[in-house]
Amino acid sequence: MPRFRLTIEYDGSAYVGWQRQENGHSVQSAVEKAILALTREPVLIRGAGRTDSGVHAKGQVAHADLSRSWKPxxxxxxxxxxLGQSGEQVSIIEAAEVSDEFDARFSALRRHYLYRxxxxxxxxxxEAxxxxxxxxxxxxxxxHEAAQILVGHHDFTTFRSTHCxxxxxxxxxDRLDxxxxxxxIEIRATAQSFLHNQIRSFAGTLKLVGDGKWAPDDVRAALDARDRKACGPVAPPDGLYFMKVDY
Structure with a gap:
């Protein structure tokens, strides 16, 4: 059964997020419906990362196992x-046949995000x-100075959702520039994996520093607190983009 890697771009504004959910239309379900229409077979796809409602992607990656080979x-x-005929705000940028060992999620070495x-x-x-x-x-x-405090290996309890x-x-x-x-203003973040709401938590906290309401030392204190209540406000999803995955 051939496995294909799909590189996917989408405008997340109209979706409940990447992951298939009962409470609304997701990017995952949009792609799966497109595969069903093409192959006449239900196929479940696995993505490299779960983006929330309103979050966009330029380089989300998913894999799908199809019953026959296709020219990419x-x-x-x-x-x-x-996808176009269905009015979806989703585009397949690239398709490539890969080995059965490839897994969009677990084979990922680094994920890259951008917050604007x-x-x-x-x-x-x-730009709304x-x-x-x-x-x-x-x-x-x-x-940027405050962001460097967060680079490295840490307990990021302060900067993850209570629902993580x-x-x-x-x-x-690895990077927070x-x-x-x-x-x-662009905030670029790179790591092998991220916690739920981690980057939006970073962005909201760093905005307080940019406003002059917090100093870099306040960011360090928030990190050391290991307490969600110490985090700044979570930035809105509109500015977040899943840019790329390294394999």
Missing amino acids: ETLRNALNAY IISRPSPLAL KRAWWVSRKLDHEAM QANSPFRTL VTRDGEL
């Missing part, structure tokens, strides 16, 4: 045709639901 470009184009903040007085029109609008100017250099299902709060954060280009 034919599979990609056929799935995109169905637009810092300006005027509300967003074109594509970034977090902050009306005040933020000090991105102070945000991970067995351990310990994670190794904050840069500015005009009114756009």
Whole structure:
């Protein structure tokens, strides 16, 4: 049974998240319906990461086991045709046949995320639901300094959702950089895996530093507290993008 790796882009605004759920339409179910329409067989796919409602992706990866082999470009184009006809905000960027040993989730070495903040007085029109609008100017250099406190292997209890299902709060954060280009502030995070709401918790906390309400030492104190109540506000999902997976 051939296994295919799918690289997927989507606008998460209209979905309840990546994972199939009973309370609404998910990205996973959209892709599975496209596969069903093409192959006439129900197929369950596994994604590299579970994104929440409103979170976008440029490089989500999933794998699917199909009953017969396909030319990758034919599979990609056929799935995109169905997704487009169905009005889905989902696109298959690439399809590739892989070995049975490949697993979109468990074979991942590193995951890369981007969080976008637009810092300006005027509300967003074109970028609405594509970034977090902050009306005040933020000090991105102070945000970057504070972000480096979080890099490394830590107990991230403070920065994970109380609903997080991970067995351990310990994670190794390889990168957390904050840069500015005009009114756009970008937070880029890399790790093998992340906890539920971890990056949005980082973004909301670092925004307090950019506002001047917190100093970098306050971020260190929040990390050391190992207490969810010590976290800053969780940033909205609009600005978060699942960018890429390394295998």
